Amino acid sequence: MQHYNGESRRRAIIKGVTWRIIASGTTMGLVYFFTGSLETMAAVGAVEVTLKFLFYYGHERVWGVIPWGVEPLNYYRKHKS
Numbered sequence: 001m002q003h004y005n006g007e008s009r010r011r012a013i014i015k016g017v018t019w020r021i022i023a024s025g026t027t028m029g030l031v032y033f034f035t036g037s038l039e040t041m042a043a044v045g046a047v048e049v050t051l052k053f054l055f056y057y058g059h060e061r062v063w064g065v066i067p068w069g070v071e072p073l074n075y076y077r078k079h080k081s
Helices: 009-035 038-064 073-078
Strands: none
Touching: 009 038
16 A cells, blocks of 8 residues: 555554543543543543544544655655655
């Protein structure tokens, strides 16, 4: 699979993890605020973290092979000043 943005799988995973910390922390904070239940917060958080991480990773990888709107990396290497 040729990737047009040059992003490695490892970088995509790290981006996914750091974003999930921010987004899931927000979700779990809101769940706790509205329910007052740590148990509910943990359950929602566990499901949300897992599913959204998988969806994010897949989304990033799919967009990584779509050439629309970007040039392949070798284009930039050849035309670099």
